Amino acid sequence: MDSPIRSPFLIESLPGYSPTIGHLVAMMNYARSTTLEAVAGLSPAELDFLLDGEANSIGMLLEHMIWVERGYQANTFGWAIEGEEVERWRLGSDLGEEGRKQIRGFDLDHYLERLKAIRDRTLAEFAKRDDAWLFEEGEWWGGNVCNNYFKWFHVFEDEINHRGQIRIIRKRLPG
Secondary structure (H helix, E strand, O other), X not given: OOOXXXXXXXXXXXXXXXXXXXXXXXXXXXXXXXXXXHHOOOOHHHHHOOOOOOOOOHHHHHHHHHXXXXXXXXXXXXXXXXXXXXXXXXXXXXXXXXXXXXXOOOOHHHHHHHHHHHHHHXXXXXXXXXXXXXXXXXXXXXXXXXXXXXXXXXXXXXXXXXXXXXXXXXXXXXX
């Protein structure tokens, strides 16, 4: 489900969403547009480039964004992560050494299609919910209390953080 926007620089209610969810979607749209800008035109070799033996590649960071969002779909929409998804979620969430071995060799479209598919599922689900759901409280890491709004803020806050890493890596690509 694509959400129509007048400008990426407006945080406003969007058709098809309750007012506050529309604001959240506007912020998520902007964060995603800057991520897409940061990775535009990258080759598989550039997506797999590692600054050093402890680094994450751009492809790994994109994979992480996919699985963070999928994890929050599970957490807030009640969608289980099961079957072969469990291992892929663990790998994409944890990254590290195993990710350096397995998350590689893909072209940019591989990541972009999956980012879009996971976001489309999120937006479709947001359209079914209201602002009261956004403010529902529950337990989060370490027994802390938070609401669904914070959880989804964290999804795009995490993306913005990793987009910054992507920009640094891109500047350091060979050639």
